[in-house]
Amino acid sequence: MAPLLKIRSERDQMSAIERRIADFILENAHLLRDYSSQQLASALGISQSSVVKFSQKLGFKGYPDLKYSVGEAIARNTGQDEAGRVLALADDPHAALAEDLWRQKARAEEETRLINPPERIDAIAAAIGGAGRVFVIGLDGDGVLARAFALKLSLLGILTVHHFDPVLMATSVSAAGTGDVLLVFSEHGGQVALSQISRQFHERKGKVISVTRYTANPLRAHADASLLVSAHDDRAHIEPLLYQSALQHLLDLIFVLLCEGGERMARLEANRERIQLMLEP
Missing domain, CATH: 3.40.50.10490 (Glucose-6-phosphate isomerase like protein; domain 1)
Structure with a gap:
């Protein structure tokens, strides 16, 4: 499962500290590669162990494993998204809006499917x-x-x-x-x-x-x-x-x-x- 999708699907069941970590990662996923676990903890005003435990709770070995997985997912999706957007905009002035809405709906449907076994x-x-x-x-x-x-x-x-x-x-x-x-x-x-x-x-x-x-x-x-x-x-x-x-x-x-x-x-x-x-x- 994509790491960001997993974080979104589990967010509502997280503790207050875990939600802070989750929101930071979701909002700054493209910058995560520049943060060590200590730097992330300092930015959020929490302990480094909270970051490590958060990563392990999601099924990763530790924070480096989570960071690598997020970076890999972003690199994989960025090229596909840009190519699709360029082709769509060439034909339809509403394409970018429609594509974004479709993508958000698909993400919500996938998150929902994951939490309903x-x-x-x-x-x-x-x-x-x-x-x-x-x-x-x-x-x-x-x-x-x-x-x-x-x-x-x-x-x-x-x-x-x-x-x-x-x-x-x-x-x-x-x-x-x-x-x-x-x-x-x-x-x-x-x-x-x-x-x-x-x-x-x-x-x-x-x-x-x-x-x-x-x-x-x-x-x-x-x-x-x-x-x-x-x-x-x-x-x-x-x-x-x-x-x-x-x-x-x-x-x-x-x-x-x-x-x-x-x-x-x-x-x-x-x-x-x-x-x-x-x-x-």
């Missing part, structure tokens, strides 16, 4: 596929992806109860039982109402799956399983786009896994045909 994805897909009913809720911006995913589940013949109002969902949850699944979408996982609904669902012996950022948050703490998203950018108008793109990719992967098997595919095709007939003039 295959066994977790398989287990969540199995829980959804085997549920008696799947309850889905997301508030505000989270509601858009929640609603779209609920529709996809319905098309597969999975009985789905979707709400964007926590009061209505609390009422529906009162009828939940063992074998049911609650999918709760919340980027930061801080809405009190959603945590309350999760606790109510647990009382009904159902299984809660949270969908949040890769951070410690109340909603994730109440969940039986979690889908996690890692997407970061200093630009306020770009970061939400990266989060939505990475999450959509993750949900699409689960949808594809649920489609495997002839019975669900047959239901999907039949439901699409019915919808198409309804839309025809």
